[in-house]
Amino acid sequence: MSARDRILAAVRAGLGSRPQAPSDIEAEAASLLAEPDEIRPRPVDTTLVEAFCTKAGAVGTTIDRVTDLDAVPAAVERYLAAQGLPPSVAVQPDPALTGLGWEGVATHAAIAPDEAAAVGLAGWGIAEGGSIVIHSAPDSPILLAFLPVHHIVVLHTDRILPHLEDYAATLSEGGAVPRNAVLITGPSGTTDIEGSYVRGAHGPGFVHVILVAGEVR
Amino acid sequence: MTVADQPSFKARADAALADRTLKTAIERTTGTAERKRAAALSTFPEFEAARSRGKAIKDHVIANLDHYLETFERNAVASGARVHWAATDEEARDIVVRLCIEAGAKRVTRSKSMLGEEIGLPQALADAGIERVETDLAEHIIQLAGEHPSHIIWPAMHRTREQVAELFKADHVPAPDAEDPASMVQSARRVLREKFLSADVGISGANFLIADTGATCTVTNEGNAELTTTPPRVHIVTAGIEKLVPSTAHAFALLRLLVRSATGGELTQYTTFHCGPKRSGDADGPEEMHIVLVDNGRSTMIADEFREMLRCIRCGACMNHCVVYRQIGGHAYGGTYPGPMGAALTPVLDGLARSRDLAFACTMNGRCAEVCPVKIPLPTLLRAWRVRSWNDGLEKGVASAAVGAWAAVARRPGLYRLVSGAGVGILRLIGTTGWIKSLPFVGGWTKYRDLPAPSGGTFMARYKAERGKEAAK
Numbered sequence: 001m002s003a004r005d006r007i008l009a010a011v012r013a014g015l016g017s018r019p020q021a022p023s024d025i026e027a028e029a030a031s032l033l034a035e036p037d038e039i040r041p042r043p044v045d046t047t048l049v050e051a052f053c054t055k056a057g058a059v060g061t062t063i064d065r066v067t068d069l070d071a072v073p074a075a076v077e078r079y080l081a082a083q084g085l086p087p088s089v090a091v092q093p094d095p096a097l098t099g100l101g102w103e104g105v106a107t108h109a110a111i112a113p114d115e116a117a118a119v120g121l122a123g124w125g126i127a128e129g130g131s132i133v134i135h136s137a138p139d140s141p142i143l144l145a146f147l148p149v150h151h152i153v154v155l156h157t158d159r160i161l162p163h164l165e166d167y168a169a170t171l172s173e174g175g176a177v178p179r180n181a182v183l184i185t186g187p188s189g190t191t192d193i194e195g196s197y198v199r200g201a202h203g204p205g206f207v208h209v210i211l212v213a214g215e216v217r
Numbered sequence: 218m219t220v221a222d223q224p225s226f227k228a229r230a231d232a233a234l235a236d237r238t239l240k241t242a243i244e245r246t247t248g249t250a251e252r253k254r255a256a257a258l259s260t261f262p263e264f265e266a267a268r269s270r271g272k273a274i275k276d277h278v279i280a281n282l283d284h285y286l287e288t289f290e291r292n293a294v295a296s297g298a299r300v301h302w303a304a305t306d307e308e309a310r311d312i313v314v315r316l317c318i319e320a321g322a323k324r325v326t327r328s329k330s331m332l333g334e335e336i337g338l339p340q341a342l343a344d345a346g347i348e349r350v351e352t353d354l355a356e357h358i359i360q361l362a363g364e365h366p367s368h369i370i371w372p373a374m375h376r377t378r379e380q381v382a383e384l385f386k387a388d389h390v391p392a393p394d395a396e397d398p399a400s401m402v403q404s405a406r407r408v409l410r411e412k413f414l415s416a417d418v419g420i421s422g423a424n425f426l427i428a429d430t431g432a433t434c435t436v437t438n439e440g441n442a443e444l445t446t447t448p449p450r451v452h453i454v455t456a457g458i459e460k461l462v463p464s465t466a467h468a469f470a471l472l473r474l475l476v477r478s479a480t481g482g483e484l485t486q487y488t489t490f491h492c493g494p495k496r497s498g499d500a501d502g503p504e505e506m507h508i509v510l511v512d513n514g515r516s517t518m519i520a521d522e523f524r525e526m527l528r529c530i531r532c533g534a535c536m537n538h539c540v541v542y543r544q545i546g547g548h549a550y551g552g553t554y555p556g557p558m559g560a561a562l563t564p565v566l567d568g569l570a571r572s573r574d575l576a577f578a579c580t581m582n583g584r585c586a587e588v589c590p591v592k593i594p595l596p597t598l599l600r601a602w603r604v605r606s607w608n609d610g611l612e613k614g615v616a617s618a619a620v621g622a623w624a625a626v627a628r629r630p631g632l633y634r635l636v637s638g639a640g641v642g643i644l645r646l647i648g649t650t651g652w653i654k655s656l657p658f659v660g661g662w663t664k665y666r667d668l669p670a671p672s673g674g675t676f677m678a679r680y681k682a683e684r685g686k687e688a689a690k
Binding site: 002003004006007008010011012013014015016020022025026028031032033038039040043055059093104113114126129131136137138139140141143144145146147163165168169171172177178179180181182183184185186187188189190191192193194195197198200201202203204 | 242245246247248249250260262263266267271273274277280281282283284286287296302303304308344352355358362371372373374377378381388399401402403405406409412413414429430432436438439440443444447448458463464465466467470472473480482483484485486487488489490491492493494495496498499500501502505510516517518519520524616626
């Protein structure tokens, strides 16, 4: 008997006889997600965008707000200057970003192991914890969110969802789950030495969100 | 790691109690953890309801575990991952080592996984001559020290910052700039960066297995999981069969409990769902993804009271709040998992005969059950191990003889009153100051603290006296 058969047989022996049909199991599982407001924190502010900004700020993410995607390169330039960094960034190979007018900043596609700063697009924002969501794709390398010291993330305000469940719903509605879906909630950190918090472990020490008002182009 | 071939629990606990540095290290981390958890719950009034729901979700999964295992396997395979099944720790080790050898692996990076420790993966990789690079900061520390984790969330919590600085100075080239935690974290980042990018295989655990997508979920604060699983050609996941949840939304409901209970945060910095290998055209990701589903005794827990333990989401709150753990730390427990949850689980993994002491390393104060985010009745489970140990004839020596004698006397009320009255009288004679500093047969108690002397007579004597007063009125 294979290990698979032995394990399943042992599990079934432990459970005894059960008449549950798969559809009944699914219905019971769904019922466990009923009344979600009873088991999740209430939003902190009146508007979704304000709630996102408050929570993201609380976990150490900094935020800049622009009115239009065309204003992103200037915002990146401002951020780099404020951080004392040279005007050079790795840019996610997404046409929505590479197609912008990067006159004041030198851009490149490859992400170096010690990249100072990289700019990427977030798929979603989640107000509940101030998280941003990155999906892997041909034009979305996951390492762009992990190798640089400064991770600059462009997020459209209409991609901000209230709760974690709302993001989960986008996965089941869309049908296509990406290879990697990463929720990023603040800069990388650790408390492994005596429980004291240190910002900037293996991932970026700085997460900077550029919020773009309005719809995704 | 198993409790076999180690000194007795009593010897381990004695050694831990004598170590003042250890006490400082434990208090610094558990104290902070306790305060942060309390602060996180004070802003989450929904916690009680969320806890009940979390318990219900885990109970539902275990009650339908065969269904969820098969569903997960089907969806994981559809995503392009390969699913392997391991009934024992040995089978799990063999599968992982074989996959590494097939991948021609010289260097393997590992993202912290307690299941990996449970199945003895670090040793198995060493035996196979494969370089193992631990990437979680705490695991990096204990790898340098040649130790095992002493806590499931903070594996290196038994080491003070001064001790970590010594390790890093000896190993890191260049050495850390300074001995403060921030400088040491930067040093580890520097040293490990190149290893992440040159590994042949990345091994991770899973906090959740998502049945309806076939994805595995890791939660980390450092970002080491993604750097472990993305660059290498092969990603191997090892996960216990109890990690299943029906869907991503169910995982989120449990995640809210897990993070608040573990670190006092609302979410970890990174929550990542890994669903199969690199897709056609993807910018990065592993060419192969393997998921090893490990039973190792879990299926035997389903039919008895220890089924409740299968709800455990490994947050570590029970150990942070345990008066015994906070005195002796994690290593004294001897198994992979320390503290109350470890004391409940180790007998399943290593056998009761080797770990019977653990159920007694408990004051039954109930703090662990109070803080458990999925309501595991840990004191009840520890009591159940005591009963089994007694029934299996494992309780021998002074304690066993004393309980036997007590039972014989307790069945004879007259004799019991006589003996207990005499006992109280003797204790009061010895403990004239109100405290007894040493006493035969209970040296294990009086070595570390004084025994309070009885303040009055026995309950029965007092009861009779009060009744007498009532009657005289």
